[in-house]
Amino acid sequence: MTSTQSFRILIAVTAVFLTFPSLGSAQQSAFQTGNGQTSLYLQGATAATLNFGDSKASFGRYLRFSNRQLVLGYEVFAKASSGVTTLLSSKIKVPEGGGSFVIGWHQKVDLNSPPPASGSTTDQWALLDLGYSRSAFYVSNAAVNPEDAKRYFNRFRFIGVYNRVQGRFAFGLAMGAERRNNLDNLRQITFQTTLLPAPTDGSTSIVKTQSGFLGIYDEYVAAPVYTDIVYLVPKLAAPGFAKTSIAIDGFTRSNIADTNRFADGGLGIFITEKNAPTKVYGGITGSWNGGKAKVAVVASYVF
Amino acid sequence: VVTRTLTFIATVKSKSATAVGLSVNNEVLDLAQDGETWSGQKGVDVGDAALVKFRPKGLDTTAWSVQLDIDCPNGPAKVLSQKGIIGTPGGAGFDQTVNIKPDPCA
DSSP states (O other): OOHHHHHHHHHHHHHHHHHOGGGOOOOOOSOOOTTSOOSOOOOSSOEEEEETTTTEEEEEEEEOBTTOOEEEEEEEEEEOSSSGGGTTOOSOOOOEEEEEEEEEEEOOOOSSSOOOTTOOOEEEEEEEEEEEEEEEEEEESSOOOHHHHEEEEEEEEEEEEEEEEETTEEEEEEEEEEEEEOGGGSEEEEEEEEEEOOOTTOOOOEEEEEEEEESOOOEEEEOEEEEEEEEEETTOOBTTBTTEEEEEEEEEEEEOSSTTOEEEEEEEEEEEETTEEEEEEEEEEEEEETTEEEEEEEEEEEO | OOOEEEEEEEEEEOSSOSEEEEEETTEEEOOEEETTEEEEEEEEEESSEEEEEEEEESSTTOEEEEEEEEOOTTSOEEEEEEEEETTSTTTTOEEEEEEOOSSTTO
């Protein structure tokens, strides 16, 4: 199967999910960092999310039944190579499309115990998130024609997730394995191909450019570990928007594998709908990794 | 007391509940989630009263509403309707006994 064929199949599968959303279900939360990562899988509604930090648009759904412990879900996403989502970032956008399937266990609701007088509840679930995506980009460690530098990358992900909500807190832990590449560590460059050289008596030439990466390209298997602790701040709304609430997300994003090991941490502030804390309108996250700070904006539309 | 089998229809609305549970006379209704609505129905043997148990799950501040009806030929007959907010008194659900008329569809 050629790369083009694979990409067409992926787009077709995505189209089926978007056309028949009731086929599946499970959606990562909009409580996510600039690179679209989260350990919180907060079901409750169909949601579309736009992450400006990573130019990632996603759509997901859950399928749940109150009397069954099985949870099924899906999420499909696409990352843009250009367009409005690139306005807030100078990072080269690598177009990527993919999806994930979620299957899991959800604690059954106990109807025999009396409801707590405080009115607060506890809930928990565990999931397996199986994901695949494909991206295309240009990378080389020498000056070559861009077409010779074009590469495709198949990303596979197998993540185990545990989530618990209790009172005003939501806790998420996700860990597993993911096939990644080292593009983030390579230098961003522009391939420049001269189409029409400057005439001997002039200085203007016509060139074609292509964004890409310079360096030795590598693929490896990472062992990501993500954690989130979300706290709903009582009686606090976004200024000027009384029907909102504020949530704070303290998170870590780490890779504990030998290759490209790192530990990243940060804080996010999110605006949610009042009395619907998982309906996130958007937020801003700040993270740091080895002294390097990163700020990202996340917008979400839940319908 | 005459016992008969009535079909109860439950509709729970919540934008953020992570789970809900509802039973009538300890018969658990399987509620399927479609976006913000969980709904389902089940035939239950009842006499002149029925014990309804409802439990929502989710983060504090999550609002919910539940409506329970009896399926009738001329449209559903209302049994109960309640609202609540998780994290406030009564927000974690309720146990409520409701009276059932001899002919609830009349």
